[in-house]
Amino acid sequence: MVEMYFDKPTEGYHFNKNQIKMLEDMYKAKYVGAFCTKRKDGTWHEMPVDVFYNSSPDTSKGHKNYFGVFYDHMNDTVMITDATSAVSEKMTGVVANDGEVIVSGYRHDYRKSRDGSVFIDGGRDYLRSVIGANTVGVMVCEGVMQVVVAT
Secondary structure: OOOOEOOOOOOOOOOOHHHHHHHHHHHOOEEEEEEOOEOOOOOEOOOOEEEEEOOOOOHHHOOOOEEEEEEEOOOOEEEEEEOHHHHOOOEEEEEOOOOEEEEOOOOOOOEEOOOOOOEEEOOOOOOEEOOOOEEEEEEEEOOEEEEEEEO
């Protein structure tokens, strides 16, 4: 059996590698990836946010461990939001032949493994992948993607 691993994302949905690094330094946080968050009605937003993890947020100000940053095109401004919902539920990952686990973070987020053996698409809205692909349950724990259930 090949050891499973995740490829750490460096590019965000809204921000490039340098901007991600700047946000990590500014908020003493680490970049987790681009994921959709839940609406108040329990459905998933169409547009993802770039999710960050801070191990010691200022809870006196209502801050949480996970926050999302996105660019609001209508108002031409950067926004920050609670991103706890983006990582609070299990996601489905697909395991490539070389052990890489890939996850689709939002609707139409088509991802292909580095070795080209599998793909995944659909985020939390639907699952599209290779027939017979090895799927696993994935959670984000303290800012790190982890396999929690092999299916």
